[in-house]
Amino acid sequence: MSFIEIQTPVITGADAACCAPASRDAIGAEAAEALARSLKALADPARLRLVSMVAAHPDAEACVCDLTEPLGLSQPTVSHHLKVLVEAGLLTRDKRGTWAYYRLVPGALDSLAALLAAV
Amino acid sequence: MSFIEIQTPVITGADAACCAPASRDAIGAEAAEALARSLKALADPARLRLVSMVAAHPDAEACVCDLTEPLGLSQPTVSHHLKVLVEAGLLTRDKRGTWAYYRLVPGALDSLAALLAAV
DNA sequence: CGAATGCATCGATGGATGTCAATTTATGGG
DNA sequence: CCCATAAATTGACATCCATCGATGCATTCG
Numbered sequence: 413m414s415f416i417e418i419q420t421p422v423i424t425g426a427d428a429a430c431c432a433p434a435s436r437d438a439i440g441a442e443a444a445e446a447l448a449r450s451l452k453a454l455a456d457p458a459r460l461r462l463v464s465m466v467a468a469h470p471d472a473e474a475c476v477c478d479l480t481e482p483l484g485l486s487q488p489t490v491s492h493h494l495k496v497l498v499e500a501g502l503l504t505r506d507k508r509g510t511w512a513y514y515r516l517v518p519g520a521l522d523s524l525a526a527l528l529a530a531v
Numbered sequence: 532m533s534f535i536e537i538q539t540p541v542i543t544g545a546d547a548a549c550c551a552p553a554s555r556d557a558i559g560a561e562a563a564e565a566l567a568r569s570l571k572a573l574a575d576p577a578r579l580r581l582v583s584m585v586a587a588h589p590d591a592e593a594c595v596c597d598l599t600e601p602l603g604l605s606q607p608t609v610s611h612h613l614k615v616l617v618e619a620g621l622l623t624r625d626k627r628g629t630w631a632y633y634r635l636v637p638g639a640l641d642s643l644a645a646l647l648a649a650v
Numbered sequence: 651c652g653a654a655t656g657c658a659t660c661g662a663t664g665g666a667t668g669t670c671a672a673t674t675t676a677t678g679g680g
Numbered sequence: 681c682c683c684a685t686a687a688a689t690t691g692a693c694a695t696c697c698a699t700c701g702a703t704g705c706a707t708t709c710g
Contacts, residue, residue: 439583444576455570457563464558464650489669491688510677510686522648529644531583608699610658629656629707
């Protein structure tokens, strides 16, 4: 939904604002911190690729060994990024045997995108 | 001289597949870097609030002096954050007289959100 | 002109962050 | 049991980043 911001002429009076500009409220401080925390988790090329690679994998799940080589980073680094994504609520971790399988949290990306568009 | 560098994030390949089973392609490395660069610009509480405050302002524009006090940060810090947002293509800067007015770039947030949801 | 105001830039600083090598912890197999 | 494999944790390091005070640069006004 794209809003069209209408540029109203100069109305400097404070009490004249009843109709057109409709200045909504800005985001709150703690809401901004929460959203920033989620965005920080994704504001990294490696983590964006990890999310995308997990989503692109068959069955939409992948273990660390599937991700390390195509990503071109060391195993500890990949584990670190995956942990960040899990703590951000974007991935889930499921350890089966020796392997740890990661999956997308359904709807997590979409609700984040919705929050972002509503800022 | 108010030139605005609009950093259009890389929109990756057409992906018309609609349904679940087929594993789509993961995002490319350079697309991930471009998207991460845009997200980094917003992955900060102060910058999220700045964007929101500009959008919420009457006429959807605001100068630095309007933003410094409600944000609770020093003027140099606010100027720094605004510069980051302008360089990310999210805000425009328009200097009129002594004041510098910032506005949202229409649709910038929405296309970023769309790219994010498509990762 | 000179003072004042709004904003950008500079330099410094403390803290966060991405990365890797080395190590540790779990799990499974012979 | 002991070894092999997968993954997480640790420690270290370099870099980035948010923030501020001080300063510089325009612009406006007296």
